[in-house]
Amino acid sequence: MRVNKLTVAAVAVVAGLSLTACQNEEDIAADPKPATSSPATGGDTDQGHEGGTVDGTGTDEDGKADHCRTDELEITASDATIDGDTVGTVAVEFKNGGGRDCTLTGYAGVDLKTNAGPLSAERTGEKAPSVTLEDGKSVWFAVTYPVNDSGGSGTRITGLVVTPPNETKPVTLDWPGAASLPVTDGSGTPVKVGPIGSAGQGG
Incomplete structure (x- = not known):
C-alpha cells in the first residue's frame, strides 16, 4: 500500500x-x-x-540659417505707387514657404520683359542687409520706374522676372505696374531695384 x-x-x-x-x-x-x-x-x-x-533647421556649420532657395519662396508683386508720384513703385514679396528659417542677403535680380527686349533693373546702391526670414513670414523690396506721362505709347512692359539673392533660378510674374515706360535716350536703365527690406508690408 x-x-x-x-x-x-x-x-x-x-x-x-x-x-x-x-x-x-x-x-x-x-x-x-x-x-x-x-x-x-x-x-x-x-x-x-x-x-x-x-x-x-536649415543651418550651416556656423549655426546660421542657409540662404532662401527659389523653390522655397512664394514670390508675388503688387502695385505700390502713390497717386501723383512721378515715379512708379512695384513691391515684390518673398514669403518663406520652405518649412525652415532661411536668409536673404542683398539685392534680388530684376528684369522687365518689354516689347523692345529685356530690361535689367539697376541697384539703388542702398545698404543691403541680411534678413533671416522665418517660415511663413514675408519680406518686401521695391522696384521703381518712371511714370510715362508723355502721352505716347512708350515701351510696353509685358512681364517681371525676379531672381532671389544668391540664386540662379528666376520666377516670371505678371507686371502689376503701369503698362509702359517713357522712351529713353538709351544712356541707362530707368528702372531701379532696392535691397531686401526696402519696401514695407503692402508696399
Missing part, C-alpha cells in the same frame, strides 16, 4: 507540472511580447527624431 501511495503522489506531481506548462504556453500565445527589449529598438525612434530636428 505504501508503494501505491507513492505512485499516486508521483502521478499527481507530474500532472501538475504538465498543467502549469500548458498554462504557460497559452499565456505566451496570448501575449507573444518578449520579456525584455533591446535598447536599440527604442533608440532607432529617438535617433530618427533627432536627425529630423537637426536636418530641418
Whole structure:
C-alpha cells in the first residue's frame, strides 16, 4: 500500500507540472511580447527624431540659417505707387514657404520683359542687409520706374522676372505696374531695384 501511495503522489506531481506548462504556453500565445527589449529598438525612434530636428533647421556649420532657395519662396508683386508720384513703385514679396528659417542677403535680380527686349533693373546702391526670414513670414523690396506721362505709347512692359539673392533660378510674374515706360535716350536703365527690406508690408 505504501508503494501505491507513492505512485499516486508521483502521478499527481507530474500532472501538475504538465498543467502549469500548458498554462504557460497559452499565456505566451496570448501575449507573444518578449520579456525584455533591446535598447536599440527604442533608440532607432529617438535617433530618427533627432536627425529630423537637426536636418530641418536649415543651418550651416556656423549655426546660421542657409540662404532662401527659389523653390522655397512664394514670390508675388503688387502695385505700390502713390497717386501723383512721378515715379512708379512695384513691391515684390518673398514669403518663406520652405518649412525652415532661411536668409536673404542683398539685392534680388530684376528684369522687365518689354516689347523692345529685356530690361535689367539697376541697384539703388542702398545698404543691403541680411534678413533671416522665418517660415511663413514675408519680406518686401521695391522696384521703381518712371511714370510715362508723355502721352505716347512708350515701351510696353509685358512681364517681371525676379531672381532671389544668391540664386540662379528666376520666377516670371505678371507686371502689376503701369503698362509702359517713357522712351529713353538709351544712356541707362530707368528702372531701379532696392535691397531686401526696402519696401514695407503692402508696399
